[in-house]
Structure formats: structure tokens, C-alpha cells
Amino acid sequence: MARDYYGILGVEQGADAAEIKRAYRRLARELHPDVNPDAAAQERFREVSAAYEVLTDPEKRRIVDLGGDPLDPRGGGGGAGGGDPFAGFGGFSDIMDAFFGGSAAGGRGRGPRSRVQPGADALIRMELTLEECASGVQRDLTVDTAVMCNQCQGSGCAEGTHPTACDTCGGSGEIQSVQRSFLGQVVTARPCPTCRGFGEVIPDPCRQCAGDGRVRSRRNVAVKIPAGVAEGMRVRLSGQGEVGAGGGPAGDLYVEVEEAPHEIFTRDGSDLHCTLPLPMTAAALGTTLPLTLLDGTVEEIGIDAGTQHGAVRTLRGKGMPRLRSTGRVDGYGDLLVHIEVAVPTKLDKEQTELLRELARLRGEEQPDLVGGSRNGHGLFSRLRDTWGGR
Structure with a gap:
């Protein structure tokens, strides 16, 4: 059966190029060997990379949409009905290269991979009071992330030196091995163990970052939390995450909100609830009581004569701000005051x-x-x- 390349990337069949790219970048940040050395993750990374290569090639994607597999060595045009039997190899010449002297990966090696890699995202949690969630807040956070090495500016090389071509692979980033068969010789390629597929080595690494191009550093980041945030919501700070290896672009920093319990009010979405203890005599005769709201203002609550235990008074628009996906406030919830009639015990x-x-x-x-x-x-x-x- 043909492989589900869309499923490997976690996108729908009708996904556009931008959506496919976003899905690949997200998975690559989790599975890249520089980030996740687990063998299962590396195998998954190879699958994801192959799926991305197929779905970004219009001809290969056409074969996938027709039900075939462009990477199937049997031809891959399974559902195409009379398509090119060598479509999975890019043509008959690639078949000949694969069996008689080319690379097993379609006749052409991938070449050295870039030392510059995108950075990972970072997450930090911030506890806010209910008042701060209602009004919004701006704070300076102290974060500990990888930043670009200021000695080598991300190159990983000591001052005045440069990377040199790998002697083992000759700068190709791959080591080829030849096996003979009844059809001739089959050439396969694997990443060079000396340079790890980069095609170059650093003879004199930077002493501050040991050749990685980045170091750990503690720094302050200003974050603005909008009004109306709730428990579990995240605010994204673009480019404030981990700097990538080789001085690659930084990931994003996510600030996750943790809402502290309030001594008076409880929250239900954009609505607030509170309990108002009321003497039995006041419930029978009626009265007016002051209630301090979340923003510090005082609201007079009128209690009708004969008010029963469990009655609820609703103050419209006195709850939490409603936060839209754009970060703007769209109205306010309600404050529900629950009457609790207190019977004297002494x-x-x-x-x-x-x-x-x-x-x-x-x-x-x-x-x-x-x-x-x-x-x-x-x-x-x-x-x-x-x-x-x-």
C-alpha cells in the first residue's frame, strides 16, 4: 500500500504549501537528531523529511493524490493507470544510476546538511492574580535559554579560523558504500560519521561555546499579558526562544498563564461568582449592602424583603473581560451574587x-x-x- 504522506505530516490532503511547511518545521523541531537523539525519533524524522520532500514536489504530490507512492521502487504510480513506471526514481536514467553507480536515494545524494539549524521553542509559566487577569499586566521575565555565542557569532570557530572540508567524505557529508549484485553495483549513502553530515569540520572550536555556536544565558524579556486571559492560555513571543545550533534562528517563547485562586470570587469563563452572607433578619426585612468588586469599586446590592437562601443576583457587565482571538477585549461577563441566609446559632x-x-x-x-x-x-x-x- 502507498504511504500516507499527508498523515505523516499531520495535514489534510488539500493543505497548501504554507501549511505543509509549518507542519514540517514543527515536527522537525521536535525530532531533529540534534535535539532528540532517540533512535525512534531519528527514524520518524527521516519519514517526516521524506514526506515533506514528496509533498513539496508538484509531480510527486500528483502521484500521491492519484493513489501512488513516488518513493516506491516498483514504480509508485499504482493508481495512475498507465503512468510512468519509473516515476518513483525521477526517470529511467535514475534507475540506471541507482543500479550501476549512482546513489540509492534516487540517483543523487542529498549533499551536506547545513550546520545552521532552527532553534527550539521555550515555555515559561507565570502566575497571575485574578485582578491581573482582569486588567492585564506587563512584566519583565527572567529566562534561561540558548543565545548566540558573542565570541564566534554563531560560527563555532575560534577567532581567525574557519571550518574546513571533511577529509573523510571530501565535503559531501555522505559516505558511499558499493555492493555488487547480479544487476551490477548498488551504491548506497549514509551520513559521514566524522562530520555528522555537515561536510565540514571545525579544526579549532570556539572556547566559549565549544563549537556549537550558542551558549546558555540568563536574560530579561518584557512580556505584555492582555486583559481577559485565563488559566492555561499562552502568550507567544516570536523569536525569543532557543537560538538554533550554528547561530540558527531562534524559536518562540511561550508564556503560559497560571491563575491563582481568589479569596472572594470564583471564575467561570468570563463570568464571576461570589457568595454574600446575609443575616436572617435582613433577608426577611430587606436591606442594601455594599459589595467591593474586582476592580476595587463598590457596588450597592439591593436585597428585597423576603429574599430566600440560594437566591442569585446578577450584575450585568461586572465580570471578566471577554478576550477575542485577536487579543482585543469584546465586552464583559456578569457577576453572579449568591445569597446565603445565615441562621443565628446563639x-x-x-x-x-x-x-x-x-x-x-x-x-x-x-x-x-x-x-x-x-x-x-x-x-x-x-x-x-x-x-x-x-
Whole structure:
């Protein structure tokens, strides 16, 4: 069966060139041998590189879309119906080169790979209070990443020296081996072990970076967190990540938000919730209470007479900013105030007598849950009538 080159890169079949390139760069940063020396990762990197080469070649991609495999040595035009049987090798001349003196990788070696490699992304976490998440904040972060070596400017060479061609591979970055078969000789190529495929060696490495072209350094980076961020959101700082080997372009720095718990408010998306303890007498008689909001302003909360435990007052637009994908604020959520009626647990003699008198006036000295009260209706009967039961 033909290999799923789109699946190897993790893109859809209709992906454009830019999307394919982004997918390849993302995978290459994770799997490149300079970053991940694991054998399985290196094999996966070869698959990803082969898939990228195929999907960026219009003719090879056409073969893939027709159901074939352009790298299949049997021809690769499986679904093409009468296509070129040597399409996987780029033509009959490449077949002859592969069997009688060329490279097994399509008749042409890949040549030395660049010493300059893109850098990896970096991640740092930042804890913010709920107030800072609501208003946004700007901070200076101290990060420890690889930066370009200021002695060799990324070249890896000591001052006044330069890389030289590898004597083992002659600068090609590959070592070829020849095997004879009944068809002739088959030439295969592998990366040169001396120069690791670069085609050149550094005879006198920089003493500060040991030839890598980069060093670890601690530095300050200014980051601006927009209003409305939430737990787990990330702010990307382009080009502030790890500098690549050989002074390659730096990756990105991601700042991930960690939201600290608040002593009064809890968050649900762009809405805020809080609990307002209310004395039993205030719930019965009604009152007005001040509530300090997240931004420090004071809002007067009107409590109606007869407010019940568990009632919710909604203050529109007093919640968190709604953050759009563009980083702009698009309105505000609500603040939901949950009323918690507090029943007194300790009463003095006078307070007890007053409550007994209130109970007598309301006919509640001895609540009757089953039978009738003075008016012929028990508590369950009144609840049933209230909810429309029969």
C-alpha cells in the first residue's frame, strides 16, 4: 500500500504549501537528531523529511493524490493507470544510476546538511492574580535559554579560523558504500560519521561555546499579558526562544498563564461568582449592602424583603473581560451574587423571647408538617399548593 504522506505530516490532503511547511518545521523541531537523539525519533524524522520532500514536489504530490507512492521502487504510480513506471526514481536514467553507480536515494545524494539549524521553542509559566487577569499586566521575565555565542557569532570557530572540508567524505557529508549484485553495483549513502553530515569540520572550536555556536544565558524579556486571559492560555513571543545550533534562528517563547485562586470570587469563563452572607433578619426585612468588586469599586446590592437562601443576583457587565482571538477585549461577563441566609446559632434570653413571640404571631410555634395548622393547612400542604400540586 502507498504511504500516507499527508498523515505523516499531520495535514489534510488539500493543505497548501504554507501549511505543509509549518507542519514540517514543527515536527522537525521536535525530532531533529540534534535535539532528540532517540533512535525512534531519528527514524520518524527521516519519514517526516521524506514526506515533506514528496509533498513539496508538484509531480510527486500528483502521484500521491492519484493513489501512488513516488518513493516506491516498483514504480509508485499504482493508481495512475498507465503512468510512468519509473516515476518513483525521477526517470529511467535514475534507475540506471541507482543500479550501476549512482546513489540509492534516487540517483543523487542529498549533499551536506547545513550546520545552521532552527532553534527550539521555550515555555515559561507565570502566575497571575485574578485582578491581573482582569486588567492585564506587563512584566519583565527572567529566562534561561540558548543565545548566540558573542565570541564566534554563531560560527563555532575560534577567532581567525574557519571550518574546513571533511577529509573523510571530501565535503559531501555522505559516505558511499558499493555492493555488487547480479544487476551490477548498488551504491548506497549514509551520513559521514566524522562530520555528522555537515561536510565540514571545525579544526579549532570556539572556547566559549565549544563549537556549537550558542551558549546558555540568563536574560530579561518584557512580556505584555492582555486583559481577559485565563488559566492555561499562552502568550507567544516570536523569536525569543532557543537560538538554533550554528547561530540558527531562534524559536518562540511561550508564556503560559497560571491563575491563582481568589479569596472572594470564583471564575467561570468570563463570568464571576461570589457568595454574600446575609443575616436572617435582613433577608426577611430587606436591606442594601455594599459589595467591593474586582476592580476595587463598590457596588450597592439591593436585597428585597423576603429574599430566600440560594437566591442569585446578577450584575450585568461586572465580570471578566471577554478576550477575542485577536487579543482585543469584546465586552464583559456578569457577576453572579449568591445569597446565603445565615441562621443565628446563639441567642440570648431576650432574642429568644422575641423570636418565640414572632413564631406565635405567625402561628409557627409548632410547625405541623403533616396535619393542618390553625388555618387548616400544614407545611407540606402549603408547599404543595405553592408548586401547583394536587
